[in-house]
Amino acid sequence: AQKVTQAQTEISVVEKEDVTLDCVYETRDTTYYLFWYKQPPSGELVFLIRRNSFDEQNEISGRYSWNFQKSTSSFNFTITASQVVDSAVYFCALSDDYKLSFGAGTTVTVRA
């Protein structure tokens, strides 16, 4: 069975600080996909990034970067130089075979 754990419930930072969100997953499959989604106060889940299990190369996209480590089953996400608009709930998600499962989410509050 697949499982996604986000141990951090809430994170509060001051604007321009970096924020790193932790995600640990469990799956029996060798082929799977990991995602990060953002849910702003409006409620709509917004896709941010995707990584497949065969590509451990870490990347940076604008102010977002991610660190995928298969050895520790972790898929951490970093927002660099946070802004107030980054305040939202962030969800890590795992898709193996066909089912997309979400973690419990981490609430990020960025204070001006």
Add this chain to the structure above:
Amino acid sequence: EAGVAQSPRYKIIEKRQSVAFWCNPISGHATLYWYQQILGQGPKLLIQFQNNGVVDDSQLPKDRFSAERLKGVDSTLKIQPAKLEDSAVYLCASSNGGGGYTEAFFGQGTRLTVV
């Protein structure tokens, strides 16, 4: 490109009443999901369709919840009769891949309050 449309946005009903939610996915997307998101929790998959066939409904409380996808496009989710614990946001999502490798696009959700 139009996004995933859901209606209504909000619904308040009394327990034991019935309610239905509607979802129109992004055009051409074969996969449609219904999720239940209870306040403070992550979305929980209720049912997943691939075209008009059910791929997974293992977490759907089938004694009270039902869903259908008409002609592989629009979908409705029904609750009958509703219980207090059904109070949640019901999210519809769609994707153009059935293998789980493509991102899902979500609607704004329907917030259900059962009193």
